[in-house]
Amino acid sequence: MILPIFTYGNAVLRKIAEPITIDYPKINELIDNMFDTMYHAEGVGLAAPQIGLPIRVLVIDLFPLKEDNPELGDFKVAMINPQMLEMSEDEVTGEEGCLSVPGIHESVSRALKIKIKYFDTAFNEHIGVFEGYKARVVQHEYDHLEGNLFTDKVSPIRRQLLKSKLTNIVKGKTSTSYKIKVA
Ligand code: NI
Secondary structure, three states: OOOOEEOOOOHHHHOOOEOOOOOOOOHHHHHHHHHHHHHHOOOOEEEHHHHOOOEOEEEEEOHHHOOOOOOOOOOEEEEEEEEEEEEOOOEEEEEEOOOOOOOOOEEEEEEOEEEEEEEOOOOOEEEEEEEHHHHHHHHHHHHHHOOOOHHHHOOHHHHHHHHHHHHHHHOOOOOOOOOEEOO
């Protein structure tokens, strides 16, 4: 099922998401819905707060990037209760966008390498070590669970320039190919 995506200005995007327990109802259905919603919106990552749920669940599928970056193409993961363990001091700058912040793309600095603990849908524990673009996407989605958005990380000057665009998103003055829930 495709769900509406909550856009910038919705309070749920600013909450620290809560971990879920093993008896969380219909977790597989929720994750299927998150993947469907993400694919429909042509995104490569989605966190539960973006569909209005303040819980620690995120999905990523980099398959759309496979043609240009074969090494990224098979990176598909659903993470439950992820916990960042390590972030490298080395950072790398790259362009990001977000389905909750339509029409904005900005350069963001991220740790080059990360180590993260998470659970799969069967609640098996995994430790993932990711680098480069994979690490970037995981950090972006993980930030959503902490109530942070990529636009928080741009330079103060860039943020000033973004102000009116962000205000327009809050007011619903934005155009998307997917269904959104305006604040
Ligand atoms: Ni995002």
